[in-house]
Amino acid sequence: RVVPVLVAGTLVPTVFFTTARDEWIDHAYSIKKTVSPNQPTRKERVVILGSGWGSLSFLQRLDPDKVDITVVSPRSFFFYTPLLAGCSTGTVASTSITESMRWHLHRFKGTSSRPLFLQAHASSIDVEKKTVTCGSSAVGVSTTLDYDQLVVAVGAESNTFNIKGVKEYATMMKEVEDSLKVRREVLEKLESANSLLASGASDEEVRRHLHWVVVGGGPTGVELTAELCDFVNSDVRDYFPALTDKIQISLIEGTGKVLGVFAPHISEYARNKLLEQGANVTTNCFVTGANEKTVSLLNAVDKSKSSIDYGLLVWAGGIGARPFTRAFATQIGGEQLPKKGPLRGLKVDNKFRVAGADNVWALGDCALSGSPPTAQAAYQQGKYLGRLFRETNCEREKVEEHDAFEFHNYGSLAYVGSSSAVADLKLHLWGSEHPAGRGQDSDSTVLEGKGAFAIWRSLYFSKMLSMKNRWQVLFDWCMSGTFGRDISAPY
Numbered sequence: 001r002v003v004p005v006l007v008a009g010t011l012v013p014t015v016f017f018t019t020a021r022d023e024w025i026d027h028a029y030s031i032k033k034t035v036s037p038n039q040p041t042r043k044e045r046v047v048i049l050g051s052g053w054g055s056l057s058f059l060q061r062l063d064p065d066k067v068d069i070t071v072v073s074p075r076s077f078f079f080y081t082p083l084l085a086g087c088s089t090g091t092v093a094s095t096s097i098t099e100s101m102r103w104h105l106h107r108f109k110g111t112s113s114r115p116l117f118l119q120a121h122a123s124s125i126d127v128e129k130k131t132v133t134c135g136s137s138a139v140g141v142s143t144t145l146d147y148d149q150l151v152v153a154v155g156a157e158s159n160t161f162n163i164k165g166v167k168e169y170a171t172m173m174k175e176v177e178d179s180l181k182v183r184r185e186v187l188e189k190l191e192s193a194n195s196l197l198a199s200g201a202s203d204e205e206v207r208r209h210l211h212w213v214v215v216g217g218g219p220t221g222v223e224l225t226a227e228l229c230d231f232v233n234s235d236v237r238d239y240f241p242a243l244t245d246k247i248q249i250s251l252i253e254g255t256g257k258v259l260g261v262f263a264p265h266i267s268e269y270a271r272n273k274l275l276e277q278g279a280n281v282t283t284n285c286f287v288t289g290a291n292e293k294t295v296s297l298l299n300a301v302d303k304s305k306s307s308i309d310y311g312l313l314v315w316a317g318g319i320g321a322r323p324f325t326r327a328f329a330t331q332i333g334g335e336q337l338p339k340k341g342p343l344r345g346l347k348v349d350n351k352f353r354v355a356g357a358d359n360v361w362a363l364g365d366c367a368l369s370g371s372p373p374t375a376q377a378a379y380q381q382g383k384y385l386g387r388l389f390r391e392t393n394c395e396r397e398k399v400e401e402h403d404a405f406e407f408h409n410y411g412s413l414a415y416v417g418s419s420s421a422v423a424d425l426k427l428h429l430w431g432s433e434h435p436a437g438r439g440q441d442s443d444s445t446v447l448e449g450k451g452a453f454a455i456w457r458s459l460y461f462s463k464m465l466s467m468k469n470r471w472q473v474l475f476d477w478c479m480s481g482t483f484g485r486d487i488s489a490p491y
């Protein structure tokens with residue numbers, strides 16, 4: 001526990017004071033500068049669907065003195081996805097990584113019109129009439145909004161590839177509610193295993209409750225496995241000493257390595273680190289089905305079948321297009337329909353205009369733009385599109401002349417447990433607003449271990465979108481590092 005406290009206590013504040021650049025200060029300042037007496041009399045009505053990375057980054061760069069903004073999302077808050085795995089074990093509290101959309105919109109006070117927020121699901125778009133219909137499931141009403149420009153940033157959903165039983169029995173790892181569910185279930189499994197042990201139940205039954213299986217060896221699955229290992233090795237050991245040796249944490253991955261986006265030696269490091277902490281890591285293995293107690297597996301190499309009992313099953317096996325995105329792409333038809341395979345998102349050009357739908361733009365995970373489905377990409381896209389709107393007022397000729405979007409991959413990071421991380425950074429791109437060229441693999445700076453962990457924490461800390469969340473997360477890291485994670489589960 002000394003290492004995280006030291007890291008939180010020294011490096012993080014340093015990074016905070018040196019790199020914390022409150023985007024909103026820039027934004028408020030630039031709004032003041034751009035208000036001109038020759039504003040158009042009727043403002044463009046911009047409707048934004050979503051309250052995630054892409055939409056918030058876009059929203060932050062709009063000028064409410066020039067456009068009327070309405071944000072529609074079933075989720076009334078933004079949340080910081082990179083720290084979601086830590087929420088599942090109580091390393092950080094869920095409230096520390098969430099930020100109300102109303103708070104973000106309140107920051108526009110003092111401008112000529114304040115953006116509106118509507119907590120609802122967009123259900124259909126009429127591109128001819130330029131309307132979007134939104135339904136609020138809470139009160140069962142629907143609203144039709146007129147738009148001049150519609151920005152679709154509805155993200156993606158967990159993809160279970162229609163594997164039988166996964167939707168019913170696995171917990172997804174996508175939303176804040178999912179991480180709270182994982183947390184609640186882990187604590188419940190510990191208590192129920194303890195009761196089974198006290199009642200004299202079979203060792204097999206106790207162990208089944210304590211077998212936690214994570215499917216998907218990408219960054220989300222690896223970070224969750226690492227967090228669960230940390231939780232067991234530093235907290236459960238103290239509170240449930242009779243159970244600790246019976247706990248098993250398994251990570252299952254279909255391809256031949258975990259963290260496939262990283263260099264092979266980094267994947268190997270991550271795998272060894274998880275094994276060192278007591279996790280089972282199985283690669284080349286596909287989940288073919290699940291029921292209430294068992295997961296069925298297929299070995300991708302020798303095609304042998306097997307099954308394992310589980311107490312908790314978490315799915316981090318990939319993402320796919322939301323039904324709303326699929327329905328809209330199908331409605332547009334033409335080039336939106338893939339020649340083969342499933343529909344994965346809305347096809348857009350290099351300025352995020354949706355092919356076949358005038359005045360509709362799409363960004364982030366719901367768009368097929370050539371960028372990876374990451375927060376880093378969605379944030380850059382929102383930033384680009386916000387600037388494009390400000391600089392062109394969406395006038396066709398000006399949009400044509402505007403520079404096309406170029407994604408800059410600044411690198412990838414993942415936490416692998418026991419205060420260690422892996423990092424693959426394109427340092428030559430850092431510190432420049434418009435870096436030239438994409439990062440080449442040969443330009444990577446690859447780090448692993450405690451140093452990478454310090455960078456992982458510092459970077460994710462400094463990239464948080466609000467001061468409030470930064471202080472809350474810093475506080476949580478210090479508290480969980482010093483006093484251990486909270487094991488009460490009132491949620």
Ligand code: FAD
Nearest residue numbers: 050051052053054081082122154155364365373374375376
């Ligand atoms: P989202 O952020 O998912 O936002 C979509 C929004 O649309 C949500 O507010 C949703 O409620 C709303 N919405 C959904 N349906 C509708 C509808 N019908 N009408 C209106 N609104 C709707 N990326 C990184 O770069 N680094 C990381 O470390 C990282 N870690 C991650 C960890 C986890 C656990 C997860 C799940 C993802 C992580 N990602 C990370 C990926 C990253 O979070 C996504 O790529 C990013 O959130 C995409 O942004 P987005 O704006 O497209 O969608």
